[in-house]
Amino acid sequence: MKRTLLPLNGLRVFDAAARHLSFTRAADELAVTPAAVGQQIRALEDTLGVVLFRRTPKGLELTPEGERGLDALRAGFLQYEDSVRAMRQGQSSNRLTIAAPRDFSRYWLLPRLADYAKSDGDLRFQLIAADEPLDFTEANLDLAIRFVDGPGELQGVRLGDPEAVWVGEGDLLCWEGGKAEEIRLIVGDAGLAMEAARAGMGRARVPRLLAEAAGVEIGETEPAQRAYWMMAPLPQWRQQKVRQLVAALTG
Structure with a gap:
């Protein structure tokens, strides 16, 4: 069955005006002007095809239809x-599921x-080891x-600057790809x-942020294209528990 498109804002104004029997006090409650309340009521009356309020010498009265x-x-x-409240329960839950590279x-x-x-x-907490998008x-x-060059279409916060450092000496060790003849060892992550x-x-x-976290002595750094980003689609990003976690991790 097709649902009727309800004028919810007008109905909310009607409820406030009916409780106070005053457009002025309803306007104070809703933080709008009395004129705006009057406009909403007239628009609602036009939509419903009925009169909801009647002005009398004693003040505002509801009509029988109202x-x-x-x-x-x-x-x-x-x-x-x-x-x-039911929809917000998931946002206020105490469980957070996070995907991140294992080494990070x-x-x-x-x-x-x-x-x-x-x-x-x-x-x-639940941690999922993931280097690829999920x-x-x-x-x-x-x-x-994720270790990327930006959040793309997701909401995100960058963790540290996009910088890299060299660790160790001698032959090349690789985790990002390269010419096989120049590489001594290929591994799966930084x-x-x-x-x-x-x-x-x-x-x-390797990324400077990772090296610092591992306690590596940092020498000269060089610019990098990618950095670590915390990210999520907008609905998840808006959750209070996610906002609090992001603030704690970046504070």
Whole structure:
């Protein structure tokens, strides 16, 4: 069945005016002008084809048509409030699901999550090791951290500057691709490349943020195209629990 398009703003104004029996007091409650209340009421009356208020020497009165619909309208608003509370329950839950590269979780993310968890003993986390983009809905993700050149169509905050440092000396260690004849060792991520360099197997170019988190002594840096970004689609990004986590991790 096709639903009628409800004039919700006008109905909200009608409810306030009916409670106060005054356009002025209704305007104060709604933070608008009395003229705006009057315009909304007239527009609602035009839409419904009825008169809702009558002016008398004693002041504003509801018409029988206005009184007839008021109880059902207020019951409907209470149901709207219940619906909004139900939809917000997921946002106010204490569980956060985060996708991040494994090496970044080890060196940078986990120590900070441990500090953040101390602020609320009820917080619960699920970490997903992921270097590739994930479907936020399918994976039930709240937030992702990726090593990219920008958030694209997602909302995001960059973690640190896009800079790289060299760790170790000697033959080239690679995790980003390159000419095979020039590479001593190929590994799967920057963390492994960094550990191989520290073990004396060669030299690796890794993100400065990761090297700092791992306690590597930082020398000269060089510009890089990519950086670590925290990101999420707008609905997840707006969640209070996500905003609080982002603030804690970037504070």
